[in-house]
Amino acid sequence: MNDVCLEREPIIEIVDLYKCYWVGNVAFPALNGIDLTIGRGEFAVLAGRSGSGKTTLLNIIGGLEVPDRGLVKVCQQDFVQRSRDERALFRLYHIGFVFQAYNLIRVLSARENVAFVCQLQGLERRKCFENADRWLAEVGLGEFAQRRPDQLSGGQQQRIAVSRALALNPDIVLADEPTANLDTTNGKSLVTLMTRLNADFGTTFIISSHDPDVIDSAGRLVLLTDGRVVQAGAQPTPPLPPEAACPPEKLSLKTRLLRTFASDQSE
Ligand SMILES: Nc1ncnc2c1ncn2[C@@H]1O[C@H](COP(=O)(O)OP(=O)(O)O)[C@@H](O)[C@H]1O
Numbered sequence: 001m002n003d004v005c006l007e008r009e010p011i012i013e014i015v016d017l018y019k020c021y022w023v024g025n026v027a028f029p030a031l032n033g034i035d036l037t038i039g040r041g042e043f044a045v046l047a048g049r050s051g052s053g054k055t056t057l058l059n060i061i062g063g064l065e066v067p068d069r070g071l072v073k074v075c076q077q078d079f080v081q082r083s084r085d086e087r088a089l090f091r092l093y094h095i096g097f098v099f100q101a102y103n104l105i106r107v108l109s110a111r112e113n114v115a116f117v118c119q120l121q122g123l124e125r126r127k128c129f130e131n132a133d134r135w136l137a138e139v140g141l142g143e144f145a146q147r148r149p150d151q152l153s154g155g156q157q158q159r160i161a162v163s164r165a166l167a168l169n170p171d172i173v174l175a176d177e178p179t180a181n182l183d184t185t186n187g188k189s190l191v192t193l194m195t196r197l198n199a200d201f202g203t204t205f206i207i208s209s210h211d212p213d214v215i216d217s218a219g220r221l222v223l224l225t226d227g228r229v230v231q232a233g234a235q236p237t238p239p240l241p242p243e244a245a246c247p248p249e250k251l252s253l254k255t256r257l258l259r260t261f262a263s264d265q266s267e
C-alpha cells in the first residue's frame, strides 16, 4: 500500500536549526536543533508553551530572521544564504503573513490594505483593486471594503489580514497566533475560514497557536518544547482530485491504483 501513497512535494525543509538571542552577555536559546519537513498544501499547526520557539521558527521560515546554523529551504530555495533584500523579495512572491495584532495600515481602507501588497508585487493598479475585491469577497467582507481598520471588529480585521495574505497568491501563509486577540466565536470562524481556504486553493498554512480550536483543526500538529520538535505528527496524504473534475480515464496510474485499494478496503 505504501508505494501507491501520494506523496506531498516538500515546500519547507529544515535541518538542524539553531537560534540563540543575546541580550548583553545573557543567552536566550530559542531553537535547539529543529528538523522538520512540511509538504505543499499542508495545514500545519505549531503548538507549544509560550517561549517554546514558535514565533522564532515562523520568522526564520519567512526570512524575517536568520538562524545561527542549520538548513532552511523554502520552495526548494536555500533561504539562509540570501541577503536581507533578496529575502524580502522572495517573501513578497511566496509568503503571506498573518500576525496576532492584524498589522493593517490604519489610514487605508480594507480594500486599499489588500490592494497595496499587490502594488508592491508590481501589478497594475486596476488589477490590484480587482484582486482586493475578489479576496475581500472570498473572506465574506465585500460590503466592508471601504471601511478603515478602526471601523471594523477584531474578527473582521483579521479576515482582512487573511485576504491580504492570500491576495499575494503565495505558496505559504504563515500565521502567528492569529486567534489570540479574538473572542471564541470570532476565533472559531477564523479557523473555519483558513481551513476552507487551504482546502479550496491548496495554499500551505503554518499556524502557531495554543488555542484548542486551532489545534483541533490541524492537518498536522507539530509540538515544540524548549526549541525542539517533540512531536511532528504524520504528514497527511493529499486529497484525491474530485471525480467530476477529472474523469477516470484521465486519472494518473498512481491515483487509479489508490482508488482501487480504497474501494477494496471498504468492501
Ligand atoms: N528578541 C529577542 N530577544 C531575546 N530573547 C528572545 C527574543 N525573541 C525571542 N526570545 C526568546 O526566545 C525564546 C523563544 O521565543 P519565541 O520564539 O517568541 O517563543 P513563542 O513564540 O513560542 O512564545 C524565548 O525564551 C524568548 O524569550
Ligand SMILES: [Mg+2]
Binding pocket: 054, 055, 056, 176, 177
Ligand atoms: Mg510567539
